[in-house]
Amino acid sequence: MTKNNESFDFAAWTKLLPPSEIRALLEYKVKYNFGGGLPGALPIETLSDILIEIGNENKEDYTTGKKGKAISLWNYGPTGGQEFCLRVLAERLRRIDDINLDKETGWKDIILTAGSQQAIYAILDTMIDPGDVILTPSPAYLGFLAPAYKIGAEIVTIPTDLDGMIPEYVEKAIPLCEKKFGKKPNILYVVPDSDNPKGTTLPWKRRKALFDIGEEHDILILEDQAYKEIQFQGELIKPIKSLDRDNSRVAYLRTTSKEAAVLRMGYSVLPESLKYEVLKSKGYLDLCSPTILQKVMAIYYKKYIDKVLPVCLKTYEKNAIAMLKGINETFPAGSHTKPNGGFFVWYESEKQFNSKEFLMKTSIPNDIMFVPGAAFYPIKGWSIEESDSTIVDSIAKTNTMRLGYSYNNDKDIYEGITKLGKLLTKELD
Numbered sequence: 001m002t003k004n005n006e007s008f009d010f011a012a013w014t015k016l017l018p019p020s021e022i023r024a025l026l027e028y029k030v031k032y033n034f035g036g037g038l039p040g041a042l043p044i045e046t047l048s049d050i051l052i053e054i055g056n057e058n059k060e061d062y063t064t065g066k067k068g069k070a071i072s073l074w075n076y077g078p079t080g081g082q083e084f085c086l087r088v089l090a091e092r093l094r095r096i097d098d099i100n101l102d103k104e105t106g107w108k109d110i111i112l113t114a115g116s117q118q119a120i121y122a123i124l125d126t127m128i129d130p131g132d133v134i135l136t137p138s139p140a141y142l143g144f145l146a147p148a149y150k151i152g153a154e155i156v157t158i159p160t161d162l163d164g165m166i167p168e169y170v171e172k173a174i175p176l177c178e179k180k181f182g183k184k185p186n187i188l189y190v191v192p193d194s195d196n197p198k199g200t201t202l203p204w205k206r207r208k209a210l211f212d213i214g215e216e217h218d219i220l221i222l223e224d225q226a227y228k229e230i231q232f233q234g235e236l237i238k239p240i241k242s243l244d245r246d247n248s249r250v251a252y253l254r255t256t257s258k259e260a261a262v263l264r265m266g267y268s269v270l271p272e273s274l275k276y277e278v279l280k281s282k283g284y285l286d287l288c289s290p291t292i293l294q295k296v297m298a299i300y301y302k303k304y305i306d307k308v309l310p311v312c313l314k315t316y317e318k319n320a321i322a323m324l325k326g327i328n329e330t331f332p333a334g335s336h337t338k339p340n341g342g343f344f345v346w347y348e349s350e351k352q353f354n355s356k357e358f359l360m361k362t363s364i365p366n367d368i369m370f371v372p373g374a375a376f377y378p379i380k381g382w383s384i385e386e387s388d389s390t391i392v393d394s395i396a397k398t399n400t401m402r403l404g405y406s407y408n409n410d411k412d413i414y415e416g417i418t419k420l421g422k423l424l425t426k427e428l429d
């Protein structure tokens, strides 16, 4: 990426916010790439069949005089999405995830966005004034932290363990935020299933505890279930949103990106007043989502997902097993997560080291990429000190790594991870 042209008078935030570290790393061409989170098991045959089906239907509509219907496939549509698509999503969210959507009118509670990333941005845009407070897990999804920082939020990170965010610290954080910032948090952000970057899954008891805290303190819970459908082991746990029977507490985000294809289509269930504001924001961002992609989604979720997704999940499971085997055999002392789903393993070494320096000096020259864990802490923010429960400056843990297994095949993953483990062992010895 080229540097800002200093001859323009850019907005102040452009100087504060660097480009995404992950995007920059993706520019390196290496043999063993554990850096990105690209889905590697997509239902390509199904997707091409869907495109043919759509094309044939469109041609037939046009040639048999249904011109309005034929043209609507290629035209602007409602900002929040087309009824035919929203109805399919509503049925699935009700049936599988126990989300309380009315059989007849529930589809109106769902909106489409350009990936769930746009929903994240639009929610921050509508909820946060500079100086407002947000609680996130530590570490957290970079695509949430960076826009939150850009918009001027005070980001307070909450300790996590191998089960994700720890609700006791959320409870402790609230009065501490009131004392330090003069206000309670507006948003509690959580990725309950196989989160990015750690790959941990929040048990039901914690989901319920977070919901109760949100209710008690009147805080919006932003539940990002990007990896909800990518679950290959363990029991399936219902979303926090299933507790929100009157759709008033939880902004619930889902996406096609991991489970169907990177169509740049996210789907959210939002409380009514938030939906209104987010639609206003989206309306000025992109006017509406493409109708043809909604057609792809509707057909995929109605007819195919239950048949083809299990095949994709088998691939991710095989990849995860290969990565964990390689880590267990070769990595130096430390801890790592054991994901039930999603795309990532998180490793933290016992000995201190700087994983970014190691990446640049040793790993990339040896054809291996990963994302240094420091990328998943706020550029500037706060954290709850685990020992004495005070708010202190957030400090990134540099002895950590996010290792992605979604894209390569299991054989290459094992080969690359064992190579990385040996290099790391040598470095830390």
Ligand SMILES: Cc1ncc(COP(=O)(O)O)c(C=O)c1O
Pocket: 037, 114, 115, 116, 117, 118, 141, 143, 191, 195, 196, 224, 226, 254, 255, 256, 257, 264, 265, 266
């Ligand atoms: C936790 C999480 N949330 C949201 C997103 C955004 O995904 P998309 O915009 O493709 O829906 C991602 C993408 O990696 C993610 O990991």
